[in-house]
Amino acid sequence: MLHASHNDRRLLRPAPSTGSIMRWVIVATLPGLATMTFFFGLGVVSNVLLAAAFGLGFEALILRLRKRSLHPLNDSSALLTGVLLGASLPPASPWWLIGVGMLAAIVVAKQLYGGLGHNPFNPAMVGYALLLVSFPTYMTLWSPPQPLWPEGLWGQITGSASLAQIDGLSGATPLDAFKHKGAGVSAGDFWAGQPLPEGTLNAWRWVAVAWLAGGVLLLAKRLISWHIPVAMLGSMMVMATLLHGFEADRFASPWLHLFTGATLFGAFFIATDPVSAATSQRGKLIYAAGIGVLIMVIRTWGGYPDAVAFAVLLMNLGVPLLDLYTAPRPAGRPPAPAKERS
């Protein structure tokens, strides 16, 4: 029977759907999450599960309030935001911290702007930045490597553990430690002094490698293009190498920048969020290079040791302008169409 209308569209082959893209990105986070869990304990898993649950819950709530169908939950984008924010938080963050972060991410940054595809800012990074500014103590407490089921895990998650208790369990991240080593201490002396609990640097390196593996999977599945990771990591490395070459005692080595903190996670999983990134290839290169430069600037001269979230959010601000000025030249058009614009 024929029941086709004039514009009935058909599939020539089963195309990947938005939902399947989101789920593949979640799959690609698994190596990173597993490695983090291995080194930092099940607090990582609790973060991710809680954030994902909050994500889906808030998304459903808002869709209800907006009197929309719950169908968009199938696109798994809220789930992905939860996984990404959960992976960014210090392991075993208290449930209310995660809840506040996801509220900012899903409700404020995403749904209030119109839902998937309409958010100018990366939702997970909005949540992260809000928490970092509002609850700096909780957000800077990264534990050193831990057993799988660390002591006091339950207390931390439920929020019944006091700050002092948590403080006793946590330490500085390598970047944080280097930043606050003091101006008089040379880099060599600093590292020779075993500034971090044993295995910390090693753990961060392995985690970074695992995120890199997930990123390679994303590239191989063509879920992201090379432009953003390459431009972001490239600009960071160039800047870090120059600074380190200029004064090695003051500026951390490029390797420290690359393999600790959220650098690789950010390059493959955060900056590549298509919704809040620039769209043209040239725009992506500029956008990502800008993120890399901002990360280095904030890490070096700013108040925060990591800075991926702020760098991404700042470049999100520039995306409309980038999109306007990097529109590719349509076929058959003379070069430099920017002059035509009024």
Place this chain on the structure above:
Amino acid sequence: MARTFEFHGGVYPPERKQRSLVPVRHATLPSHVVLSLDQHAGRPARAIVAVGDRVSVGTPIARRDGMISADLHASISGTVTHSDALAITVEGDGHDTWQRLPPLDWRSVDTEPLLARLEQSGVVGLGGAGFPTHIKARLGEQQRIDTLVVNAAECEPYITADDLTLQGFAGDVLDGAQLIASLCDARQIVVGIEDNKPEAIQALEHAMATSQPLPVTLSVIATRYPSGGERQLIKALLDRDVPHQGLPADVGVLCHNPGTLLAALRAVRDGEPLVERLVTLTGDALADPGNRWVRIGTPIATLLEEAGLQRATLDQLIEGGPMMGTSLADTDGVIRKATNCLIAATRQELPPSPPESPCIRCGACEDVCPAHLLPQQLHWYARAKDDDKLAHYRLFDCIECNACSYVCPSHIPLVTDYRSAKTRLRHQRLEAAKAEHAKHRFEWRQARLAREEAQKQARRQARLAKQTSGQPTGAQSTSPQADLRSLRIAQTAAKAAVRKAEKNLARAAQQDPGESHEDLETQLATAQENLRAADAHLADARNASAPQETR
């Protein structure tokens, strides 16, 4: 083999050409045909037969109206049983008697009779747009054409009509190309074909050896949709960029599809007007797929039944390819001059698209856009009806190839959105120009009245000149010589105006074959009236001064 170049973007849909790659057959002669009057770009043709008239195959039944339009011929012999403003129905007598025009040897005949022959034979582009071939061939008069491109890419999945045309008639197609190339003064012929047609390539290589007088180059390009788009093919073959709002002719190129070239050759060499074409019948709902020679106007239902249509499994019927073709709501239509393919698809082979979800700006569409646009930005602004932004992001550069819709993970019907935005903008432009168009129509009426008056005057003068021959009549004109001179100048100017109007119309119609170009047709008609009036004035003045001159 010639060097090839790359165009931006493109996609690799499944080809699905194998099922229709079987030997070509002739479809059974239909019992009746419905010949619609608008099977070509431009104005519909005007019927010149009445109900009850007997026609043979090739009898002209409708004449072109205006410049961009085409003649139409009976495709079976029989009786005209119905005729209205839209279509003419011919009931067949089963005899298939032909009415052919005298054969012409294009190598020894002048350009004008050849162009006239193409025009009288109703040959239009068979690739889809249905643009009158003789108009395209005349482009050489206005612009320097150096290369005739034979567009044998046939990049759409399923379709094999050009492939089998070349497998069977490579020599004739190249001969047709030589014919068209000679009409527009081209210096070389380049055949562009995708590498998934080895047999056609072989046939072409064989035919190229003897094709003359112009050198023929064969360029085998990688199979990638939409390599058969005019701009994409010209880029791939010649590394030339057709300018925005320009025509291939602007970079010295003319593009024709093999079927059109074959039809052009047959019109000239055999005196056969365009009454049949090769149509690919395919899709899993057909038991007996393949390519058939089908008379224009054959009912689709009869044709599909003959090809073993299984109505139970038929889910969607597509005219054209799956990327750019249109869905037909039923099987009630007929084969038209531009119908190259019918796909009777089952639900399994072309499942319905899942519901649309929001754009996540993933950029997949940008990567595949052969026009190098930003489809997602266009999507945004098309939905928001932001016309300035649509212009900024070059909505009208979109060739509607559907590559973006094909890759969109959110299953957004992008091209459908662009089409409706384009329609809306065209409508706005038309509204804005309404007053101007009314003015042009008024000018045309004035010009017609003036021309009629001038012709009347000329006839009167001619009579007068005859009656009073031998007697001087120069009294009414003080200086007949000066008068004649200014009239000659006026006539030359009127001729130039006609040429200019023709050029404008031909360009506009080629750029947008699917659109109405009524206003430009009106302007051309005005220029033609003015020319006729100038002719009449001149004749008038000559008659008036003739007696003096004979003294």
